[in-house]
Amino acid sequence: MPIIDAQVHAYERNHPGRPWAAVLHGPAEVTGDEMVAAMNAVGVDGALLVSPFTMYRWDDRALVSFYPVGKLSGRAEQLEVTVDSALGSFVNNRFQAVWHAAAPHQALTPVTVADNNIERTYLVRFVDLDDGRRFVASRRVERFMRRAVGEITAANGGRDYRLEAADRHQVGPVLDAAFRRVYGEIPDTAYLLLRTLDPSVGAAV
16 A cells, blocks of 8 residues: 655755745755655655745745656756746746636545444535534435434544534525535535534534
């Protein structure tokens, strides 16, 4: 099984040409080659490179990378340009066009539901409101609830919940907007609230 590091940072040392805005815990400098060598030393197969935004914040520069056929991106030509330059403007405009044309992210979360007889796990659409409440929308979960025998329990993200039908009069418009924002449409099924059974968690969740 491949081992993937979920978050790594590469950055230059602190110097006047590219001063740090804040200090990120770690070595004084980590180049791409040093990162690859460190990964190889401990048997890590790949990693997700995350921007060290804390250190640099925003400026007017952009790094434009080229990806020739048959060459790894780290070995390809990379140019640092200002965003208002001809190349910077072209890349920024192209990025914005692709970004806005992209389909909404189809986020799903596993919910395990059980009654007195059976247990089933379904991948369902969900949204989290600002107050911490998580609502799901799933025909299969709704069907399970209609056919359930005895008490229904639900589990999600390592916590136990009770499923409750959402009050559409109270939260319907908010949930409609939230689901449309994430999935591009309003679900044609009921909204269900995951009400936590953990007494140490606030009653709103």
